[in-house]
Amino acid sequence: MEVYSIGGFSEVGKNMVVVKINDDAFIFDAGLYIPAVIELQEENIKDYGERHLRAKEALPDDLILDKLGIRNKIRAIFLSHAHLDHLGAVPHIAHRYNAPIIGSPYTMAVLKKILDDEKKKISNKLVTINVNSSYVLKTKTSSYAVELIHMTHSVPHTTMIALHTPEGVVVYGNDFKIDNTPVLGLTPNYTALKKISKEGIKVAILDSLYCHSETKTPSESVARNMVRDVFSGLHGTKSAIFVSTFSSHIARLKSIIDFGKKLDREIIFMGRSLNRYVSAANEINVVNFKNDVRTVTYRNQVASMLKKIEGNRGKYLVVCTGHQGEPGSILERLSMKKLHFQFRKDDNLVFSSKTIPVPVNIKNKDEMDKRFKKFGVRIFDEVHVSGHGGREDIRNLIEFLSPEHVIPSHGSYQRLLPMVELGKELGYEKGKNFHLLHNGQKLVI
Numbered sequence: 405m406e407v408y409s410i411g412g413f414s415e416v417g418k419n420m421v422v423v424k425i426n427d428d429a430f431i432f433d434a435g436l437y438i439p440a441v442i443e444l445q446e447e448n449i450k451d452y453g454e455r456h457l458r459a460k461e462a463l464p465d466d467l468i469l470d471k472l473g474i475r476n477k478i479r480a481i482f483l484s485h486a487h488l489d490h491l492g493a494v495p496h497i498a499h500r501y502n503a504p505i506i507g508s509p510y511t512m513a514v515l516k517k518i519l520d521d522e523k524k525k526i527s528n529k530l531v532t533i534n535v536n537s538s539y540v541l542k543t544k545t546s547s548y549a550v551e552l553i554h555m556t557h558s559v560p561h562t563t564m565i566a567l568h569t570p571e572g573v574v575v576y577g578n579d580f581k582i583d584n585t586p587v588l589g590l591t592p593n594y595t596a597l598k599k600i601s602k603e604g605i606k607v608a609i610l611d612s613l614y615c616h617s618e619t620k621t622p623s624e625s626v627a628r629n630m631v632r633d634v635f636s637g638l639h640g641t642k643s644a645i646f647v648s649t650f651s652s653h654i655a656r657l658k659s660i661i662d663f664g665k666k667l668d669r670e671i672i673f674m675g676r677s678l679n680r681y682v683s684a685a686n687e688i689n690v691v692n693f694k695n696d697v698r699t700v701t702y703r704n705q706v707a708s709m710l711k712k713i714e715g716n717r718g719k720y721l722v723v724c725t726g727h728q729g730e731p732g733s734i735l736e737r738l739s740m741k742k743l744h745f746q747f748r749k750d751d752n753l754v755f756s757s758k759t760i761p762v763p764v765n766i767k768n769k770d771e772m773d774k775r776f777k778k779f780g781v782r783i784f785d786e787v788h789v790s791g792h793g794g795r796e797d798i799r800n801l802i803e804f805l806s807p808e809h810v811i812p813s814h815g816s817y818q819r820l821l822p823m824v825e826l827g828k829e830l831g832y833e834k835g836k837n838f839h840l841l842h843n844g845q846k847l848v849i
């Protein structure tokens with residue numbers, strides 16, 4: 405078995421792994437490097453083609469597969485979940501492969517929205533399989549069952565992909581945290597995990613982004629309480645309340661709606677990416693926000709809604725894009741006084757998010773915060789818990805699965821280094837059955 409670390413091993417983003425067994429190869433995820441395209445998030449991403457995105461190093465370097473003679477051996481593209489750093493490259497590179505794209509219902513619904521939004525057409529067959537079910541792929545020489553095992557993270561229908569091969573099970577768990585009291589959806593499927601562990605896991609590729617955090621990441625129900633707590637302190641205010649969170653974080657949006665309703669304000673969702681993820685969730689009945697929320701998407705709708713809010717700021721709760729200070733996002737434009745709403749003293753701004761620790765985001769968010777503070781806005785920062793497991797989540801999972809080989813993923817070499825210590829504690833040896841990789845490496849197991 406050969407494992408190729410194509411993307412996401414030298415940075416946080418553009419996740420992509422290829423596993424090759426004999427004459428068959430499989431792609432796990434194809435993500436974007438978001439900091440490289442941050443200015444395209446809100447507007448105009450359709451204007452940027454594959455060549456431009458490659459030049460910006462926003463796509464995983466899958467051209468290497470041509471050089472290695474693997475491109476024509478790709479039999480399927482598996483998607484683990486609906487985050488852009490895992491599926492955002494699909495519209496731009498899928499045409500290179502004569503292979504179906506396989507993912508869970510929410511993941512595939514989001515992919516279809518992105519393809520529609522960006523007016524992109526790909527001819528790959530799109531295969532949706534329910535979480536906690538499997539699909540059989542037949543090739544000329546073999547047959548492979550792929551199982552999508554439910555895992556908890558920060559977007560609905562996140563899955564751990566288990567590919568059953570003649571050489572043992574390949575597990576791709578990128579991303580996850582272990583949450584036994586999620587706000588929305590199922591707990592991790594321990595029965596299925598136990599089953600594949602008994603079958604024998606050859607290699608596990610695991611999200612290790614937060615392995616430096618020496619704890620277990622709190623449950624999403626903790627974040628729900630944080631939202632409840634902040635909102636309960638805002639009862640009776642006549643000032644504006646704006647909230648920003650990850651557009652794909654449907655569980656968080658549910659908490660914001662549930663406690664927002666108690667403030668007796670009309671809830672407005674504002675921004676294109678919010679509309680994309682929420683409408684995908686509504687369509688496949690992951691949630692039903694339709695009666696609780698008014699969504700405004702296009703620039704003219706946003707402008708007239710904000711004018712209305714300006715005159716009645718005590719009547720609305722606005723959820724909008726821009727928690728990372730992304731250029732072109734609603735919050736960023738509000739902070740620059742580019743929209744028809746002027747923040748003033750005692751207005752409230754809740755960030756149900758954390759700044760992604762890359763220089764461009766830190767700079768954008770800091771500068772935006774400074775502008776809001778000048779207006780006298782009250783800022784509630786980091787009303788949030790992460791979707792990535794800490795060291796103790798990762799330990800639990802490795803102990804549970806007991807894979808023969810472990811490959812930490814989702815970060816640069818430096819960022820994944822703390823995993824070496826954890827690996828040692830669990831009886832693994834670096835270079836033998838525990839592998840720290842850079843982008844573009846080949847590992848033979």
Ligand SMILES: [Zn+2]
Pocket residue numbers: 485487490557578579
């Ligand atoms: Zn993710």
